[in-house]
Amino acid sequence: MTLNIIWFLLVTILIIVYAVLDGFDLGVGVLSLFSKDENERRIHLNSIGPVWDGNEVWLLAGGGSIFAAFPVVYATVFSGFYIAFYLLLAALVFRAISFEFRGKIISPLWKKIWDWAFGLGSLLPALLYGVAFGNILQGIPIDASKRFTGNFLSLLNPYSILIGILSLVMLTMHGAIYLTHKTEGEFQERNIINAKNSWLAFLILYILATVTTIFVAPFSFDKLLMNVIWWILLVLFLVSVVSVRIFLSKNNFKLSFIFSSLTIAAVIGLAAVGLFPNLVPSTIFPDYSLSIFNAASSERTLMTMLIIALIGMPFVAVYTIIMYRIFKGKPVITDESY
Amino acid sequence: MNTELLSRIQFAVTAGFHFIFPPISIGLAFLLIFIERFAWKRNDEQYLKLAKFFGKLLGINFAVGVATGIVMVFQFGTNWSKYSTFVGDIFGAPLAAEAIFAFFLESTFLGIYLFARNRISKGWHFFSICMVALGSLISAFWIIVANSWQQTPAGFIYNAAMDRVEISNFFDAVFNPSTLVRFFHTVDGAFITGAFFIVGVCAYLIIKKRETEIAFKGIKIGIISGLIFSLLQVFPFGHESARVMYKTQPEKFAAIMGLYNSQTDAPIMVFAYPANEGEQPVLKAPIEIPKLLSYLVFFPGDPQAFRGLNTFSKKDIPPLWMTFVSYHNMVLLGVIFILLMIWGAIQMKRKKLLVARKFLKILVWAIPFPVFACELGWMAAEVGRQPWIVYQLLRTHEAYSPTVSSGEVWFSFILFTLIYLFIGILFVYLLAKEIKKGTETSIIPEGKEVELL
Numbered sequence: 001m002t003l004n005i006i007w008f009l010l011v012t013i014l015i016i017v018y019a020v021l022d023g024f025d026l027g028v029g030v031l032s033l034f035s036k037d038e039n040e041r042r043i044h045l046n047s048i049g050p051v052w053d054g055n056e057v058w059l060l061a062g063g064g065s066i067f068a069a070f071p072v073v074y075a076t077v078f079s080g081f082y083i084a085f086y087l088l089l090a091a092l093v094f095r096a097i098s099f100e101f102r103g104k105i106i107s108p109l110w111k112k113i114w115d116w117a118f119g120l121g122s123l124l125p126a127l128l129y130g131v132a133f134g135n136i137l138q139g140i141p142i143d144a145s146k147r148f149t150g151n152f153l154s155l156l157n158p159y160s161i162l163i164g165i166l167s168l169v170m171l172t173m174h175g176a177i178y179l180t181h182k183t184e185g186e187f188q189e190r191n192i193i194n195a196k197n198s199w200l201a202f203l204i205l206y207i208l209a210t211v212t213t214i215f216v217a218p219f220s221f222d223k224l225l226m227n228v229i230w231w232i233l234l235v236l237f238l239v240s241v242v243s244v245r246i247f248l249s250k251n252n253f254k255l256s257f258i259f260s261s262l263t264i265a266a267v268i269g270l271a272a273v274g275l276f277p278n279l280v281p282s283t284i285f286p287d288y289s290l291s292i293f294n295a296a297s298s299e300r301t302l303m304t305m306l307i308i309a310l311i312g313m314p315f316v317a318v319y320t321i322i323m324y325r326i327f328k329g330k331p332v333i334t335d336e337s338y
Numbered sequence: 339m340n341t342e343l344l345s346r347i348q349f350a351v352t353a354g355f356h357f358i359f360p361p362i363s364i365g366l367a368f369l370l371i372f373i374e375r376f377a378w379k380r381n382d383e384q385y386l387k388l389a390k391f392f393g394k395l396l397g398i399n400f401a402v403g404v405a406t407g408i409v410m411v412f413q414f415g416t417n418w419s420k421y422s423t424f425v426g427d428i429f430g431a432p433l434a435a436e437a438i439f440a441f442f443l444e445s446t447f448l449g450i451y452l453f454a455r456n457r458i459s460k461g462w463h464f465f466s467i468c469m470v471a472l473g474s475l476i477s478a479f480w481i482i483v484a485n486s487w488q489q490t491p492a493g494f495i496y497n498a499a500m501d502r503v504e505i506s507n508f509f510d511a512v513f514n515p516s517t518l519v520r521f522f523h524t525v526d527g528a529f530i531t532g533a534f535f536i537v538g539v540c541a542y543l544i545i546k547k548r549e550t551e552i553a554f555k556g557i558k559i560g561i562i563s564g565l566i567f568s569l570l571q572v573f574p575f576g577h578e579s580a581r582v583m584y585k586t587q588p589e590k591f592a593a594i595m596g597l598y599n600s601q602t603d604a605p606i607m608v609f610a611y612p613a614n615e616g617e618q619p620v621l622k623a624p625i626e627i628p629k630l631l632s633y634l635v636f637f638p639g640d641p642q643a644f645r646g647l648n649t650f651s652k653k654d655i656p657p658l659w660m661t662f663v664s665y666h667n668m669v670l671l672g673v674i675f676i677l678l679m680i681w682g683a684i685q686m687k688r689k690k691l692l693v694a695r696k697f698l699k700i701l702v703w704a705i706p707f708p709v710f711a712c713e714l715g716w717m718a719a720e721v722g723r724q725p726w727i728v729y730q731l732l733r734t735h736e737a738y739s740p741t742v743s744s745g746e747v748w749f750s751f752i753l754f755t756l757i758y759l760f761i762g763i764l765f766v767y768l769l770a771k772e773i774k775k776g777t778e779t780s781i782i783p784e785g786k787e788v789e790l791l
Contacts, residue, residue, distance in 0.1 A: 050449035057441040064434030071426020078415030079739035086750040096405035312438035319446040
């Protein structure tokens with residue numbers, strides 16, 4: 001029983017780390033659509049060039065962990081969200097190869113193709129992650145045999161699209177803040193403005209989304225007011241979101257980035273507390289919901305996976321720190337760059 | 339076509355396309371360790387150029403491998419949901435372990451290897467390529483653990499109440515009867531692929547009379563390692579794989595070896611083509627080496643009888659044609675690799691390699707053939723396991739996603755076939771373009787770098 005709760009926590013953390021790390025990559029990709037010239041496009045690419053691949057591995061680690069710890073969720077959600085998932089994967093595939101392919105042929109049309117692949121390949125995932133979470137937050141039709149009975153169009157409902165846009169704006173803000181300390185001069189000024197504008201848009205959308213959630217998924221607020229963790233996360237969210245803006249104004253981009261990471265963590269954390277102990281609520285009948293108990297692997301597997309995670313994660317932390325130390329500072333465009 | 343068949347075709351296309359790239363990456367990363375080591379310890383400018391050249395090719399190959407691999411992690415859930423719930427308790431762990439232990443290591447250090455040559459010391463840079471190679475081996479290990487468990491499941495119990503299998507012993511599941519032989523066999527296949535890649539690319543540079551000295555250093559490393567790897571592939575790795583298969587999956591063994599009837603003193607089929615005479619599959623125009631198969635499998639003991647395909651229930655045997663043909667072509671290629679590398683070594687010894695233009699041309703054309711051999715081996719392994727998705731536990735036709743319609747699979751299948759076709763063509767084109775540029779990175783006129791890159 002405790003192991004199921006630990007794995008709920010670990011999966012939440014995996015999703016948070018993925019959203020924080022690949023989140024700024026995706027945000028940078030979205031912003032690259034608004035580049036003024038070739039040099040700016042290349043700074044976008046190269047600001048994340050050496051790190052994006054490592055960041056995307058968190059998605060694979062998350063996918064693998066959900067498969068191992070909550071196989072029923074893995075099976076039901078991925079087969080249920082079939083079309084949406086393949087669109088997401090297609091976007092990620094194009095985005096991944098755009099880095100290596102873009103600079104290899106000297107032709108404006110060629111570069112344009114891969115600029116769009118990189119930009120849309122970042123925008124679509126940022127949006128679709130939100131749409132997927134929107135559906136999970138409000139619940140999806142799951143029957144007694146744990147099967148999804150909806151279809152692709154039923155996934156594109158107004159609430160999910162709202163959460164999709166929220167996710168897109170949140171990651172764009174995060175990417176813009178990342179770019180503020182990877183750029184200089186006039187370009188940096190524009191990124192600061194982008195960051196401030198997307199911050200405002202994020203705040204408005206978040207309030208809107210919260211109010212809507214009260215009507216769409218009232219069950220997520222059951223007993224929340226008695227929940228200490230929920231209150232802690234709420235305070236964390238409020239402090240972080242305000243600090244993002246304060247430090248942007250003070251031109252302290254490092255702290256602003258840290259608080260924007262904490263904001264993302266708090267947003268996902270608050271949603272997770274609302275869901276707990278469910279992973280995917282059923283709109284057909286509450287008892288059909290996939291929970292951390294009825295969708296989980298055996299105790300032995302959860303324990304084995306916990307040991308694997310405990311052995312592996314310190315290594316991952318060490319590599320990640322080494323990498324960010326080596327590539328700290330502003331990107332220098334050389335002939336080895338993208 | 340129904341959801342099951344379409345999902346199978348889609349899995350074959352996506353996995354088959356993905357599997358072009360990892361063997362090249364694994365082999366190339368491993369051989370780059372030696373090239374980088376010579377460049378560093380001998381302070382040799384030519385090895386350094388060679389390393390940078392192949393490093394760039396590794397970068398392109400790795401990127402496409404990663405891009406096509408993302409789909410693989412999620413495809414079990416999207417298309418094989420029944421399979422995922424049935425085996426998730428066991429099968430998810432190696433996939434997660436692969437990400438945690440291998441992907442982070444590989445991707446982080448590849449970033450450092452490709453982009454930080456001037457930011458860190460030579461020792462740390464050498465360390466980074468070693469970690470890329472190690473990461474790719476760990477990755478191969480965990481994915482083969484997962485696949486071998488499908489072939490020879492172990493360390494599990496069946497939970498009837500939940501209709502799923504659960505881990506009883508993680509160690510037994512990981513080191514199931516076929517894991518280790520299949521790991522060595524597959525990784526050695528990747529090493530051969532990497533060696534032939536380096537040999538072929540360097541042969542091309544020699545033919546074009548470009549940077550001949552540098553290319554000669556490369557081809558030397560490639561031929562020596564290629565010879566060792568392709569000999570090891572026959573004995574012990576390939577040999578042991580077949581012996582383990584005989585013990586653990588007799589139906590697959592019978593199909594692969596073309597044993598329709600039970601027999602002692604079974605021959606090795608050198609050539610035959612499978613056909614059907616009424617209900618019964620037959621092998622036409624066979625060329626056999628008598629008794630060799632029995633001798634190879636049972637040496638030094640006394641040969642026992644092999645069970646022929648006709649002794650198994652019809653619903654439990656794999657399709658003979660695909661299994662037999664893919665396996666035999668793989669072996670044929672393996673023999674050709676050995677002959678090519680022996681001839682290369684002889685020419686090198688006689689100091690005639692640089693002028694053996696016809697032979698060098700053959701080596702250039704040989705670049706993709708180890709990839710074909712890997713694909714054929716994988717086909718023999720997977721088709722030979724049919725009709726099971728997990729051997730003797732779950733049938734393939736029971737494993738697909740019941741909630742996914744055939745229209746949806748058509749959509750994803752067409753979408754990804756087109757994407758992969760597009761990527762495949764671009765990959766070959768770009769790789770050829772980079773190879774034609776040669777090892778001189780500064781052939782670009784001064785001052786034009788910014789425009790170009």
